[in-house]
Amino acid sequence: MSVKIPQSHFDLIDGPVLITLTTLMPDGQPHSTIVWCNSDGENVLVNTARGRQKDKNMSADPKVTLLALDPNDDFRYIEIRGVVDEITEVGAAEHIAELARLYMDAPAFYGHVAPADLAGKETRVIYKIRPTKVRTLGG
């Protein structure tokens, strides 16, 4: 099962809006972080590094939920509940660079760490999240 991301709120997923990604800890407690994302038109793509908590969580339990709040409208957001359909390292370094351009207008920037410090030190991963339930507020 898959549901469409409505055009009315697609800008919150494809634009440079920080989103809250929630994954599940082994004991079932939700774990929330702030991430960048974009989409392939149908699925949400997030990018993290191997070994991080959300990487471990999504590898163990595919149930995840995203919330993207419009930074200019307190009463406009989209919640996407879904499942991780694919986990891949293919293209992940290029994808995080693409997100850096989108979010920071920078050729590459991984959080607080300069790219040179990261070379060979981390393995980037793309998580493809298939929406199974979408809820929106506002127009």
Next chain:
Amino acid sequence: MSVKIPQSHFDLIDGPVLITLTTLMPDGQPHSTIVWCNSDGENVLVNTARGRQKDKNMSADPKVTLLALDPNDDFRYIEIRGVVDEITEVGAAEHIAELARLYMDAPAFYGHVAPADLAGKETRVIYKIRPTKVRTLGG
């Protein structure tokens, strides 16, 4: 077990910052919404109305997680994982009015609905969330 909310990030919980509240659906899928909150100094207080999904979820499973992102700093946030320790209707109408003043500088405003339209139509509830794990980014 309880952990303290660090002073460095207390403003994100006690100030008028919109937070993402994640509860758990009956099937374990995370459910995220945007809410107002404040605190009693140790616990986070959120306020909803009986019958809403997050009310049902928190009544059934006490595991919840909050994330508050600094609207002025993309790299500063606090994540609070915790449990719902108390659910009460006592003082809940006053509490939502207090939050309306804090967030909207209004005497009372419940989302998009004028107070007069809500009189007698909903029962407000306070959820007291005890932090069990706190994680921060930024200073």
